[in-house]
Amino acid sequence: MNILTFDIEEWFHLLDNASTKSENQWQNFEVRIHQNMERVFEILEATDAKASFFVLGWIAEKYPEVVREISNKGYEIGSHTTFHQLVYEQSRETFQTDVERSIKTLEDISGKKVRMFRAPGFSITESNKWAFEVLHDLGIEIDSSVFPAGRAHGGLPSYGVAEPSILNYNGVQLKEFPINTYKILNKPMIFSGGGYFRFFPYKLVKKWTQNSDYIMSYFHPRDFDPDQPILDGLPAHRKFKSYVGLKKADQKLKRWINDFDFIDIKTANSQIDWETVKTIQL
Secondary structure, three states: OEEOEEEEOOOOOOOOOHHHOOHHHHOOOOOOHHHHHHHHHHHHHHHOOOOEEEEOHHHHHHOHHHHHHHHHOOOEEEEOOOOOOOHHHOOHHHHHHHHHHHHHHHHHHHOOOOOEEOOHHHOOOHHHOHHHHHHHHOOOOEEOOOOOOOEOOEOOHHHOOOOOEEEEEOOEEEEEOOOOOEEEOOEEEOOOEHHHHHHOOHHHHHHHHHOOOOEEOEEOHHHHOOOOOOOOOOOHHHHHHHHOOOOOHHHHHHHHHHHOOOEOHHHHHHHOOOOOOOEEEO
């Protein structure tokens, strides 16, 4: 099962970067979301692929036409929060207010129920698993925030599985679509989205996909924008990960989609027998 998803945010929505952290700073950067969304739509139309979209409420509020176009093209929309902040840096109340606002905005524009969520930077960790209770209370049924390996933004390695499963926390249950991993030298590696996908040679991506029963991809409009400005102040490793492989990323993704069958979360949800999948107790 290979699933195609996009996180819809602007090119400057990088986490852990002082110059792009707050909404007040975002107004200082040029708008590139429209041209980058056209690249995304072109990829999907060229490959006749379905995908799910996790959209920032901030994008929806400023550019509702983006949400309308996603919805009118028949793609399912989920929340990516309103202000793209790391969840573990927020209080429970702040997180709930933010997500609730994003859901209302997206539903008002699209006229459709929002039932999916993905945290910025997959930033639900051991310290803030209460976020799953908040999501459940807000009507979210499907989550894709679990990064079942260690990473810069924490991750949730204790989750233990990288496959569709039932997440159970304090009696609250969600259908979880975690990011997939691939073991190299017994260490879980990520290759199916963002800078990871752009960095690894396609030969390896293809091999690892062939050897995987489950793929959860995650891309951003900026992943296909080789002309985006380079943000000041990024450490060398962040700069490399943020800008490596941009020139050929669109062709690489088209090749991947053509070589393998991809579906959206809605289709995957309907194909899974949820009575038989693993239940993960957190």
